Amino acid sequence: MQGKSLKELAAALAAGETDSASLTEAALKRIEARDGELNSFVTVAGEAARGAARAADERRAGGESGPLAGIPMAQKDLFCTQGVTTTAGSRMLEKFVSPYDATVVARLREAGAVMVGKTNMDEFAMGSSNETSYFGPVKNPWDPERVPGGSSGGSAAAVAARLVPYATGTDTGGSIRQPAALAGITGLKPTYGRVSRYGIVAFASSLDQAGTLTVSAEDAAYVLAAIAGFDPRDSTSAEQPVPDYPALLGESVRGKRVGIPKEFLDEGVEPGVRETFRKAADELAGLGCEVEETTLPNLKLSVPTYYVVAPAEASSNLARYDGVRFGHRAADPKDLTDLYERSRGEGFGAEVKRRILIGTFVLSHGYYDAYYLRAQQVRQLIADDFRRAFEQYDFLVGPTTPTAAFRIGEKTADPVSMYLNDIFTIGVNLAGLPAVSVPMGFDGKLPVGMQVIGRAFDEAGILSLAHQYQQATDWHRRVPEGWEE
Amino acid sequence: MAFDSSAVSRLAHLARIGVDEKTASSLGSELEHILAMVDQLREADVAGVAPMAHPLELTQRMRPDEVTESPERDSYQENAPRVQDGVYVVPKVLGG
Numbered sequence: 001m002q003g004k005s006l007k008e009l010a011a012a013l014a015a016g017e018t019d020s021a022s023l024t025e026a027a028l029k030r031i032e033a034r035d036g037e038l039n040s041f042v043t044v045a046g047e048a049a050r051g052a053a054r055a056a057d058e059r060r061a062g063g064e065s066g067p068l069a070g071i072p073m074a075q076k077d078l079f080c081t082q083g084v085t086t087t088a089g090s091r092m093l094e095k096f097v098s099p100y101d102a103t104v105v106a107r108l109r110e111a112g113a114v115m116v117g118k119t120n121m122d123e124f125a126m127g128s129s130n131e132t133s134y135f136g137p138v139k140n141p142w143d144p145e146r147v148p149g150g151s152s153g154g155s156a157a158a159v160a161a162r163l164v165p166y167a168t169g170t171d172t173g174g175s176i177r178q179p180a181a182l183a184g185i186t187g188l189k190p191t192y193g194r195v196s197r198y199g200i201v202a203f204a205s206s207l208d209q210a211g212t213l214t215v216s217a218e219d220a221a222y223v224l225a226a227i228a229g230f231d232p233r234d235s236t237s238a239e240q241p242v243p244d245y246p247a248l249l250g251e252s253v254r255g256k257r258v259g260i261p262k263e264f265l266d267e268g269v270e271p272g273v274r275e276t277f278r279k280a281a282d283e284l285a286g287l288g289c290e291v292e293e294t295t296l297p298n299l300k301l302s303v304p305t306y307y308v309v310a311p312a313e314a315s316s317n318l319a320r321y322d323g324v325r326f327g328h329r330a331a332d333p334k335d336l337t338d339l340y341e342r343s344r345g346e347g348f349g350a351e352v353k354r355r356i357l358i359g360t361f362v363l364s365h366g367y368y369d370a371y372y373l374r375a376q377q378v379r380q381l382i383a384d385d386f387r388r389a390f391e392q393y394d395f396l397v398g399p400t401t402p403t404a405a406f407r408i409g410e411k412t413a414d415p416v417s418m419y420l421n422d423i424f425t426i427g428v429n430l431a432g433l434p435a436v437s438v439p440m441g442f443d444g445k446l447p448v449g450m451q452v453i454g455r456a457f458d459e460a461g462i463l464s465l466a467h468q469y470q471q472a473t474d475w476h477r478r479v480p481e482g483w484e485e
Numbered sequence: 486m487a488f489d490s491s492a493v494s495r496l497a498h499l500a501r502i503g504v505d506e507k508t509a510s511s512l513g514s515e516l517e518h519i520l521a522m523v524d525q526l527r528e529a530d531v532a533g534v535a536p537m538a539h540p541l542e543l544t545q546r547m548r549p550d551e552v553t554e555s556p557e558r559d560s561y562q563e564n565a566p567r568v569q570d571g572v573y574v575v576p577k578v579l580g581g
Contacts, residue, residue, distance in 0.1 A: 305526065336575055345502050419519075429540075
């Protein structure tokens with residue numbers, strides 16, 4: 001059953017050709033046998049998974065069914081899961097067991113999904129390579145010397161290696177789309193507010209959004225249908241109707257206007273990536289789309305804007321880790337300040353400390369106007385660029401990343417060069433828009449992705465374009481060598 | 486923006502993050518490097534631009550003023566490093 005689409009798995013389960021217990025056992029066995037090569041899981045929850053599989057099989061025997069019922073999957077270790085550790089990739093939360101489920105987790109559980117474990121990630125989702133994880137880097141199944149991207153690097157590697165059919169992720173500046181691109185799979189970041197943030201360990205609350213890492217856009221439609229929708233427990237959850245995403249995948253894209261912002265093809269883009277993208281854009285024209293060049297003039301300021309806004313919000317969100325109520329606590333504190341400072345000094349890794357300090361600085365007295373306020377103004381300019389572009393175009397497309405997967409260790413010494421890997425993904429978070437990355441070919445032996453950006457709440461539109469591109473191409477079906485069986 | 490070790494230590498104290506002397510010095514040059522990149526924001530013409538308050542033009546929702554959660558102190562405190570009789574234990578704050 002490995003390598004089958006969610007639709008095929010659901011059909012096989014419905015026809016009684018397999019059951020959830022067998023699918024779950026096979027996934028657990030494959031993770032046990034092969035994940036040592038990748039390190040994509042922080043926790044494998046075998047016992048809980050077997051219980052959930054039995055329950056799913058019983059529900060099916062009782063006449064219940066559903067597109068995700070009984071199918072194994074993995075949760076990024078940023079989603080709180082009752083009874084299973086949620087580490088956020090940090091020493092700070094190494095032993096944290098949430099007393100409740102995140103809304104995404106609860107909705108998938110309700111849909112009969114079988115969680116086999118929690119995937120590795122950059123610490124508190126701060127990173128683009130999965131190298132900031134306290135639990136060690138994840139390897140890219142396309143080349144074990146390279147990163148799978150981040151922060152949802154474990155989810156991306158696990159899906160690319162066909163350890164699980166799908167996994168969840170979160171995306172604050174590209175953390176779903178960038179690893180999806182680097183691992184040769186499909187990654188969907190919905191509109192800000194589309195999927196509940198309740199129970200997701202907070203990083204930057206005005207940017208964070210949960211989404212999916214899947215083989216195909218079709219699979220993403222099924223998972224999004226299960227997790228999207230209003231949640232009273234998230235104060236920024238959008239009260240918007242949720243369309244039937246799988247049913248809308250076939251909507252015609254003929255005559256749709258597609259803009260290619262020229263900033264997505266500037267000199268920082270590897271020639272191989274640019275060339276691959278040109279062919280992908282030709283495919284879109286072949287599907288009947290009207291493709292032309294456009295511009296997002298302020299996009300180049302998205303990385304500096306992000307590195308003010310996101311650290312500012314992070315410095316506030318991560319103030320909760322005080323060594324008192326939960327999380328790491330330093331031994332033998334001499335007073336309360338010493339308890340705070342040493343617990344946080346020991347519990348956080350280098351990248352998280354850098355970002356908290358940047359955030360503290362930009363919010364501090366005397367610097368607030370020059371940095372934070374100005375960044376929020378530039379953020380508005382960037383959002384206005386997108387708004388203007390969407391008056392003319394239905395979709396904006398470009399390469400998801402300027403390069404294919406880089407080597408482990410290649411960018412760790414220079415945080416800014418790491419940050420610049422997200423240059424094409426960050427603007428979408430700043431503007432709160434939905435976007436999906438789909439495999440569009442290879443630069444050498446490494447997969448690269450095309451990003452399709454849509455209007456707010458038009459996940460159905462971007463998924464239909466992605467799906468029809470995937471009907472015309474087979475890049476998303478390619479499996480890394482050594483992982484086919 | 487220049488960050489010597491004492492500037493880093495002040496900032497780290499504001500953020501309640503313990504850093505030793507050696508880390509403070511390397512952190513200083515990293516922060517300078519990051520803020521030099523951030524300084525590109527000065528290029529933007531932001532005259533008359535209202536700072537963004539929310540990525541989508543949605544208003545914050547009100548909810549009925551009703552009790553929706555019950556106290557679950559015991560289960561929440563299972564994650565606490567030190568509790569005693571239902572309260573969190575910290576080093577002495579008052580007195581000598």
